[in-house]
Amino acid sequence: MTRRWPTQTGKSRRILWISAGSYNILRMLFTHLELKNWRNFRAADIKLQDRVFIIGSNASGKSNLLDVFRFLRDLVKPGGGLQHAFEKRGGLSKVRCLAARRFPQVEIAVEAVEGPATWKYELGVKQEQGRQRRPVVAHERVSLNGNRLFERPNSDDTADQERLSQTHLEQINANSEFRPLVKFFEQVRYLHLVPQLLRHPGLSPGTEQPEDPFGRNFMEAIARSPQKTRDSRLRRIEGALKAVVPQLKQLKMDKDELGIPHLEAIYEHWRGNGARQREDQFSDGTLRLIGLLWSLLEGDAPLLLEEPELSLHTEIVRRIPNILALVQRKGKRQILVSTHSTEMLSDPGIGGEEVVWLLPGNEGTEAVQLNSRPDLVAKLKSGLTVADAILPYTAPQRADQLSLALSHL
Amino acid sequence: MTANPIPIDIAVEDALSEAVAKRLLTHSGSKFVLGTIHRGRGFGYLRKTAPGWNRASRSRPLLMLTDLDDHACPLALIRNWIVDDIESNLIFRVAVREIESWILADWDGITTFLKIPRKYLTSCPPLVPEELIDPKAALIDLSSRSTDRSVKQRMVPLPNSTAKVGREYNPCLSEFVESVWDPNRARASADSLNRTLFRLADFSPVW
Structure with missing residues (x-):
């Protein structure tokens, strides 16, 4: 009897297919976020999908919500930690919600899921009593599938109060049991590319932010990636850019005489060889689109995008949700976007469960999930897009007063 | 003798209608040359702007494509949206029931x-x-x-x-x-599409 290898049967192909799928599922995702006294939010309880759109008027706390994930990253990144994360944000008093009253602690709880494993990390921070007034751990807990791995403050902390100035998350000795969670926090990426900084690196003060979300070192980041990866990404970006900037012929990375890396594009024009341009000559829109596409192609960790619609034409903005979905279909990467854009939210494929709507009020900002409001769900289910359903509410109520106020100047 | 292609604009409400409208124009061979695409955002955009497109079509032909949705019949929808006489350069077509x-x-x-x-x-x-x-x-x-x-x-x-x-x-x-x-394959089972194709084939602009 001849034995057939399993791979030769149709059935086994199916098995391979399933295992390829489950590999995708094994990416970790943030699924739940609870906040107390975090910046604008006196309290918030948000379920997170793999794609999240955070919307709200100006100063409603969109960036502050994304900042929670950057805070977690600051706790665990090399050179980071509790003290660093608060110093960077101007201290505990700057982070604590202005609407906070009797309850002084800042609390964060996140749930992250990786296949069958559900992690939960909870952190409460209060001000140290006495002279130093540092932010210290009020409580810290990690659990896996409901089983608590540790809880602080424990007896060691009671014996040595100094320990409370650090989280277990930031200590290699203490975090071995929940290293996957630590690695996950560390990999979170944030992008808010500012074209002006990219063109004129001298404009930005100091170098206190090594991760550089604003793109000052964006060129170096591209240059640092392995050549093969870089070339393949740049080719894909070039392909996408051509659809938008038809004159663009070639996009590549080059070094100048001083060894500083530059992006270079060849634009077709009436001369035979076209015109070479470096990134400092690119338009704001081109630069932001390159930044957006590069960060989407880079890695599979959660990505925080701050208003990706800026400087882009509405036709491109409309397609951003589709582009995100395309990236996610290939890699299951979680993407959180803050936006003002009606165009972006007019995609019919955006569900209410993906949208977190921030409503500022006297008692801080309230974070509302669209699928928790029956009136809005009814609108969405009848086929209206998120933009149609809610944008009338999100416009500043007294925007007309803006021009009135200026007319008296 | 080949006539000069007719410049024509498109007014639609969503990406899919836009793709269909463009495809219908290319289907007519070189009869039309696509001008501007007006794709408004949001529910009710076309309805609000329809009278304007009707007047604008006097200077340049326009293909307007929308879904019938809950209206009783295409004519009722058109009458409801545009009170004035329909200009002869406006090709206002309604997909029964939806473009899908x-x-x-x-x-x-x-x-x-x-x-x-x-x-x-x-x-x-x-x-x-x-x-x-x-x-x-x-x-x-x-x-x-x-x-x-x-x-x-x-x-x-x-x-x-x-x-x-x-x-x-x-x-x-x-x-x-x-x-x-x-x-061509689709027109056999969708009468509103069939009529649209006839209208495009018969269309000649009035200047």
Whole structure:
């Protein structure tokens, strides 16, 4: 009897297919976020999908919500930690919600899921009593599938109060049991590319932010990636850019005489060889689109995008949700976007469960999930897009007063 | 003698109608040359701007394409939207019931594109796309039977989502319309499309 290898049967192909799928599922995702006294939010309880759109008027706390994930990253990144994360944000008093009253602690709880494993990390921070007034751990807990791995403050902390100035998350000795969670926090990426900084690196003060979300070192980041990866990404970006900037012929990375890396594009024009341009000559829109596409192609960790619609034409903005979905279909990467854009939210494929709507009020900002409001769900289910359903509410109520106020100047 | 191509603008409300309108113009060979595409955002955009397009079409022909949705018949919709006389350069066409009906009308094309196995097709009742109450839902239901996982991911909304369509519904169907959809195949089972094609074929602008 001849034995057939399993791979030769149709059935086994199916098995391979399933295992390829489950590999995708094994990416970790943030699924739940609870906040107390975090910046604008006196309290918030948000379920997170793999794609999240955070919307709200100006100063409603969109960036502050994304900042929670950057805070977690600051706790665990090399050179980071509790003290660093608060110093960077101007201290505990700057982070604590202005609407906070009797309850002084800042609390964060996140749930992250990786296949069958559900992690939960909870952190409460209060001000140290006495002279130093540092932010210290009020409580810290990690659990896996409901089983608590540790809880602080424990007896060691009671014996040595100094320990409370650090989280277990930031200590290699203490975090071995929940290293996957630590690695996950560390990999979170944030992008808010500012074209002006990219063109004129001298404009930005100091170098206190090594991760550089604003793109000052964006060129170096591209240059640092392995050549093969870089070339393949740049080719894909070039392909996408051509659809938008038809004159663009070639996009590549080059070094100048001083060894500083530059992006270079060849634009077709009436001369035979076209015109070479470096990134400092690119338009704001081109630069932001390159930044957006590069960060989407880079890695599979959660990505925080701050208003990706800026400087882009509405036709491109409309397609951003589709582009995100395309990236996610290939890699299951979680993407959180803050936006003002009606165009972006007019995609019919955006569900209410993906949208977190921030409503500022006297008692801080309230974070509302669209699928928790029956009136809005009814609108969405009848086929209206998120933009149609809610944008009338999100416009500043007294925007007309803006021009009135200026007319008296 | 070949006449000069007729410059024509398009006014639509969503990406899919835009793809269909463009495809209809290319289907007419070199008779038309596409001018500007006016794609407004949001529910009710066309309805609000329709009288304006009607007047604007005096200086340049315009193809306006919309869904019938809940209206009783195309004529009622047109009368409701535009009170003035309809200009002869305005080609105002209404897809019965939705633009998706026209897509489903090319049954061979769409089932091949979405990779639907034959065994599901035989179990389907003969389809009259214009009589479907919710052609979008029919299209989604069809996509959920695809053998291609990426088709399902693109077209079908996630369970428990309030979205009625998948995350890449528009790009996926626009791709179909541009590359596969055959208006000639589809016109046999969609009368409103058939009439639209006749109207485009007969059209000559009045200057």
